[in-house]
């Protein structure tokens with residue numbers, strides 16, 4: 001992927017993409033008490049935005065910067081650094097194939113070719129029906145089950161090229177057999193008395209830490 005320069009004056013409004021709903025903004029704000037500053041909540045905030053909108057649009061980055069009281073450039077820096085975050089629309093399901101050593105040695109490249117052949121798309125592309133997007137990623141930490149891939153959050157282990165047809169035909173190929181982590185869906189903690197597992201913070205006291213002020 002190469003750098004793209006964006007002339008902000010020439011970006012048409014309709015290309016900025018969707019903005020943040022009030023529900024997304026409230027959820028981001030509900031994370032503030034967990035962190036020493038609003039800026040520190042940037043990564044979970046990006047997860048919340050991507051969960052809510054499907055990707056992180058330019059408009060969403062701009063509005064998130066306002067919520068976090070940081071420059072928009074700080075948001076785009078982080079959103080474009082991590083491959084997990086998509087800055088263009090992606091499909092309903094995202095296939096993430098491991099491209100690291102164990103998986104590559106055990107046939108990951110052939111699995112990739114089978115996926116690209118079956119879906120007719122390459123990396124970071126989306127099928128015309130909007131069902132699947134595809135990307136490769138470094139080690140998924142399941143090397144003893146190589147080659148492996150994720151479909152959304154579901155892990156598929158020891159995948160062979162011949163399995164791809166069957167896996168993609170299964171409508172439940174992204175359904176988790178275990179409860180989803182509630183890290184980003186946990187009940188909101190509101191500012192107030194400190195819980196027993198942490199010390200009171202400036203946010204609890206209703207203070208604004210100095211480094212969260214708009215810059």
Ligand code: FES
Pocket residue numbers: 098099100101102103104139140141142143144146147148
């Ligand atoms: S090398 Fe593929 S999961 Fe680690």
